[in-house]
Amino acid sequence: MAKKPVDKKPRGGEASEEDQPQLEMALFQGPLFDRVVDTKTHAKLIQSALVAAKEMVSDAMRRRAHTIQIEPREGRFALRYTIDGAPYPAAALPGPRGMAMVQVLKLLSGLDPTERVQPQFGGLQLEFADRKYEVFVESTPVGKAERLRIKIFDVKQSLQRPQDIGMPETIKDRIREITAHRSGVLAVCGPPDSGVTTLSIVAVHTVDPYLYQVFNLSDLRGRKLINVSDFVPEQGHDLEMSFDRIIRREADVLFLDPLKSPEVAQTIFQYANRLSFILEIPGNTPFEALSKLMEWVGVDMVLQGLRGILTQKLIRKLCKDCKQAYRPNPALLKKLGLSEQTTVLYRPPAPPAEDDPAAPTVEELCGPCGGDPYHGRIAALELLEITDGMKEVIATALTPEAVRRQMNADGQVTLQKDAIRLVAEGVTSLEEVQRVFAGGGKKRPVGKRPRPPGPQG
Numbered sequence: 001m002a003k004k005p006v007d008k009k010p011r012g013g014e015a016s017e018e019d020q021p022q023l024e025m026a027l028f029q030g031p032l033f034d035r036v037v038d039t040k041t042h043a044k045l046i047q048s049a050l051v052a053a054k055e056m057v058s059d060a061m062r063r064r065a066h067t068i069q070i071e072p073r074e075g076r077f078a079l080r081y082t083i084d085g086a087p088y089p090a091a092a093l094p095g096p097r098g099m100a101m102v103q104v105l106k107l108l109s110g111l112d113p114t115e116r117v118q119p120q121f122g123g124l125q126l127e128f129a130d131r132k133y134e135v136f137v138e139s140t141p142v143g144k145a146e147r148l149r150i151k152i153f154d155v156k157q158s159l160q161r162p163q164d165i166g167m168p169e170t171i172k173d174r175i176r177e178i179t180a181h182r183s184g185v186l187a188v189c190g191p192p193d194s195g196v197t198t199l200s201i202v203a204v205h206t207v208d209p210y211l212y213q214v215f216n217l218s219d220l221r222g223r224k225l226i227n228v229s230d231f232v233p234e235q236g237h238d239l240e241m242s243f244d245r246i247i248r249r250e251a252d253v254l255f256l257d258p259l260k261s262p263e264v265a266q267t268i269f270q271y272a273n274r275l276s277f278i279l280e281i282p283g284n285t286p287f288e289a290l291s292k293l294m295e296w297v298g299v300d301m302v303l304q305g306l307r308g309i310l311t312q313k314l315i316r317k318l319c320k321d322c323k324q325a326y327r328p329n330p331a332l333l334k335k336l337g338l339s340e341q342t343t344v345l346y347r348p349p350a351p352p353a354e355d356d357p358a359a360p361t362v363e364e365l366c367g368p369c370g371g372d373p374y375h376g377r378i379a380a381l382e383l384l385e386i387t388d389g390m391k392e393v394i395a396t397a398l399t400p401e402a403v404r405r406q407m408n409a410d411g412q413v414t415l416q417k418d419a420i421r422l423v424a425e426g427v428t429s430l431e432e433v434q435r436v437f438a439g440g441g442k443k444r445p446v447g448k449r450p451r452p453p454g455p456q457g
């Protein structure tokens, strides 16, 4: 189905616009987690589906997908890519071909391709365009077939420092202030797949490592923190003994694994008068995280120990080359809370007219972005600080609305306000912000992409 086959022959030796350079292909380089792939037993499977699987993954990577989902649907397999957090439907695969691709990808990731009843998790190393990636593969049984979720991580791409995610100085300064006193908990929260782990790592890196002793006690699966020492607990030591040892080493700030149990939460809050903690807390929103903490450690400990909750929403950036300026009307500016002096906002270009054969195709509209007017993402951030007013709200009448009102009263920046800042700065469009806030930006496909993928080539 691919419009541009990989091995297209040049016509008559003349350079033509149709002559594509050799397309970059992904190289599979063995399973992760020290697993072994039994190529001998499954030679037939490899022969039948390896090339198709490779082409599909390569196509996804050329389009900068970070998630691939292969899902059984009415005897076929639906393929979906997620690019910059937005889902794009790709091709539907015929049943047998889709099934074989699922099995070969499982095999290469160190999973058992014959096991289709139990969910499995594994991964593989991959090279694409001279860059190394780690690919995590998860299989889940669905009826008689299976769904495969493939997540692709760029090993070198290091989003760790505040400037890497465009964190404004104001928020950076506030986190520094919060973590500067060897006391208190800075919580980081957000929905799954919203970059919470990355955000918590960024929060750790707001702390000046030359002024403060920062230790990492979390398992980052091989990710290394800049200027942060790993703390390895002694054999047989529980969390309290480790904290005592860390305090003796004059630690200021401690980075921990995501909070999963009330017991661990209580221990942390008991130590929150001697150490600063940065860690993830369950909750899609700061309000949910707050509620969970109250349930786990009680209102008094929250009031004493919690200093702030950091969260983000990732918003796609407009392509610099084809974004269209427009003059917002005063009513819109008022609604957005923007100054009347704002003379220009940006939006994606209008799609080409469908009934005009002479109109350029979506791809021709803009070379750099290939017609997808968004490229890369940036974080809208919110730091909910536990001010005296907020303590009052927590102690007496905790509701999402009351939290929001208090944030406004304290002059704290909410996610929505920060997202509108990105619109005002021309980084993104109002449509994109509305999309992200409407559905979490997850479930609804953004619409058909102009180019069909080439997994069936």
Ligand SMILES: [Zn+2]
Pocket (backbone or CB within 6 Å): 319, 320, 321, 322, 323, 366, 367, 368, 369, 370, 371, 372, 373
């Ligand atoms: Zn563009």
